[in-house]
Amino acid sequence: MGYTAKDIMDRTYLTVQPDMTIREAVQVFQRAGEQTGRRVFGLMVTDYRDHLVGMLSLYDIFLLIRPKHSHIWGEMQDLDLTGMVTLACQRAGRLLVGDIMTTEVVTITPDTHLLYIVDIMLKKHVRRIPVVAGERILGIVYISRVFEQLLEAFRAAEE
Numbered sequence: 378m379g380y381t382a383k384d385i386m387d388r389t390y391l392t393v394q395p396d397m398t399i400r401e402a403v404q405v406f407q408r409a410g411e412q413t414g415r416r417v418f419g420l421m422v423t424d425y426r427d428h429l430v431g432m433l434s435l436y437d438i439f440l441l442i443r444p445k446h447s448h449i450w451g452e453m454q455d456l457d458l459t460g461m462v463t464l465a466c467q468r469a470g471r472l473l474v475g476d477i478m479t480t481e482v483v484t485i486t487p488d489t490h491l492l493y494i495v496d497i498m499l500k501k502h503v504r505r506i507p508v509v510a511g512e513r514i515l516g517i518v519y520i521s522r523v524f525e526q527l528l529e530a531f532r533a534a535e536e
Contacts (some may be wrong), residue, residue: 382494383487385526386508386516387413392423395432395475399441402433402474419505421517422478428512431478432505441469441477483520484509494523 391409393402402420411416422431442465483497484507497506504520 380491381487382485382489382508383392385522386518387522388516390421390517392421393428393474394424395422395473395478397474398470399472399474400470407531421507421514422474423496423514429482429484429507429509429514432482433474433478437477437479438469441472442466482507486510487515487516491523491526496519498523
């Protein structure tokens with residue numbers, strides 16, 4: 378196997394658009410998981426020309442639904458959390474992807490070497506990186522695929 382982005386990228390992926398609601402985006406996350414057979418925790422955000430304009434991750438959604446003062450909850454013995462998750466999801470679901478997406482997206486080219494991908498993921502704290510050529514999206518590299526490739530390399534080194 379090769380050691381570049383084109384060797385490990387997923388060429389099939391779903392995207393969301395900035396004008397979609399978070400509720401609609403969550404449905405796309407679910408469809409992406411069904412399509413790939415594994416949980417998908419981040420999606421590319423594209424405009425009407427299919428150009429990359431951002432990324433939306435479950436982390437972005439977590440930040441959105443987390444109550445502002447949750448850091449003191451452990452100290453509050455009489456806190457009633459009944460209905461809090463439902464309420465947070467109802468409120469968040471109406472917001473738009475463009476309101477919470479990450480707009481500073483790290484990208485790589487198809488020829489980016491595996492070790493450079495690892496370096497980027499560590500330095501930038503990202504778990505998925507779009508693979509682009511110019512303005513065209515070719516695929517996406519997930520940290521799980523990078524890890525699978527490294528496991529293969531370890532197995533090959535033992536032989």
